[in-house]
Amino acid sequence: MHKAIFFDLDNTLVHRNKSISVYSKCFIASYADSLKSVSSEDIAAVICSQDRGGYLSENSPYSTIKEAVSNELHKRFVRSKKLTVEDILGHWLQNFPLCAQPMSRANELLAQLSAQGYHIGIISNGADKTRLATAKTLGAFDSIKQLVSSEAAGIKKPNSAIFTQSANAFGLSPDQCWYIGDHPVNDIDGARKAGMQAIWLRGFHDWPAHIDKPRHAITCLSEVTGVLASSPNKLRQSET
Numbered sequence: 438m439h440k441a442i443f444f445d446l447d448n449t450l451v452h453r454n455k456s457i458s459v460y461s462k463c464f465i466a467s468y469a470d471s472l473k474s475v476s477s478e479d480i481a482a483v484i485c486s487q488d489r490g491g492y493l494s495e496n497s498p499y500s501t502i503k504e505a506v507s508n509e510l511h512k513r514f515v516r517s518k519k520l521t522v523e524d525i526l527g528h529w530l531q532n533f534p535l536c537a538q539p540m541s542r543a544n545e546l547l548a549q550l551s552a553q554g555y556h557i558g559i560i561s562n563g564a565d566k567t568r569l570a571t572a573k574t575l576g577a578f579d580s581i582k583q584l585v586s587s588e589a590a591g592i593k594k595p596n597s598a599i600f601t602q603s604a605n606a607f608g609l610s611p612d613q614c615w616y617i618g619d620h621p622v623n624d625i626d627g628a629r630k631a632g633m634q635a636i637w638l639r640g641f642h643d644w645p646a647h648i649d650k651p652r653h654a655i656t657c658l659s660e661v662t663g664v665l666a667s668s669p670n671k672l673r674q675s676e677t
Contacts, residue, residue, distance in 0.1 A: 439634065439668065441609055442550055443583075443600070445618030446561035447491045448540070448641045449658075450547075451571060455538040457484045463532050464510070468525075471517035483509050490641055491562075492620075503529055534570035542658040544577040549662065551580035558583035560603050560616070562623065565589045583607060594620075595627030604633070617661060625651055636664055 447453045461480035465472065487497070487505040499505035507526035515525075551557055557580050561568050565586040572584055585603045592599040604611045611632035618624025619641040626648050628635040637644075637651040638658070644650065653664050 439555075439613055439615055439665075441556035441558060441604065441607060441614040442665075443558045443560050443603060443614055443616045443628075443633070445616075445620065445624050446559050446563075446568060446571060448619040449617060449624075449638055450540055450543045450559070450575060451537040452540050453488065453490055454481075454485055456533070456536050457481050457488065459538060460484070460529075460533050460536040463536055464528065467528060467532075468515075468520055471520040472514050473516045475514050480510065480514065483513055530567065534567045535574065537571045537574040539575055540658055544575055546658045546661055547575065547577035547580040551577070556583070556607055556609075557581050558585065558603060558607070560585045560594065560599060562587040562593050594623040595630075597627055597631035600628050600631035600633055604631075615665070617658075621645055621648055621651075634668070636661060 444450050458477070458481050461477040461484065464480055465475070465477055484506050487493075487499075487509050488502055491502070493499070493502050493505060497505055499508060503526060506529055507522050510525050511520070511522045547557060559568070559572055559581060561584075563586055565588045568586040569584060572578060572581060575581070583603065583606065585599065585606075587593040587599065590599050590602060592602065600616065601611050604614045614633045615636065616624065616628035616633045617636045617638060618628070619638045621637065621642055621644050625635045625637045634653070635651065636653040636655060639654055639656050655661060655664065
């Protein structure tokens with residue numbers, strides 16, 4: 438019987454590019470006097486080119502997204518020597534999580550699933566502090582009872598151990614859990630290898646030819662409840 442539903446965070450519960458758009462306005466508001474003549478769209482375009490949906494390019498000269506974003510913004514747009522790369526890095530770490538924009542229907546879905554008695558959790562690669570700060574921007578954050586970051590777990594997706602560990606922490610086995618995410622390898626294949634049922638959220642990554650196609654795929658979070666309702670192992674109200 439499925440009793441828990443775990444979500445990815447970026448591009449599953451929050452829309453990363455929309456969040457970048459909001460952050461770009463925040464960046465200009467903070468540093469307008471130190472910048473060249475530039476629009477928030479210009480800022481967002483550079484961030485998106487480095488961020489790539491939360492996945493640093495393998496060819497990047499930088500080791501992390503935060504390093505790439507702070508260095509490229511400084512190199513391209515800063516005219517005052519008073520504004521340093523370190524200043525921009527600190528601004529990104531502090532403010533980008535606060536600019537998170539929810540995915541369409543995310544808050545409604547979280548509240549609905551919680552009311553139905555499901556244990557709701559997040560499993561996300563990244564630093565624990567930023568993962569929590571990002572999740573807290575969700576209107577239905579109180580529905581989330583468990584947040585597992587790769588930093589805290591010491592394991593990164595797609596390693597199946599992070600999925601197993603997250604289920605076990607709530608006293609469940611992976612086969613009692615669903616996982617919903619946008620990345621074919623890190624989210625869907627990783628969760629499936631752990632024994633979870635997985636739902637792929639289309640629209641952010643192409644499906645690789647070398648991985649078995651997903652059994653469940655959606656284009657909007659509003660479709661999740663339909664997938665759950667069709668499952669023979671759905672949670673019944675009398676069991677919550």
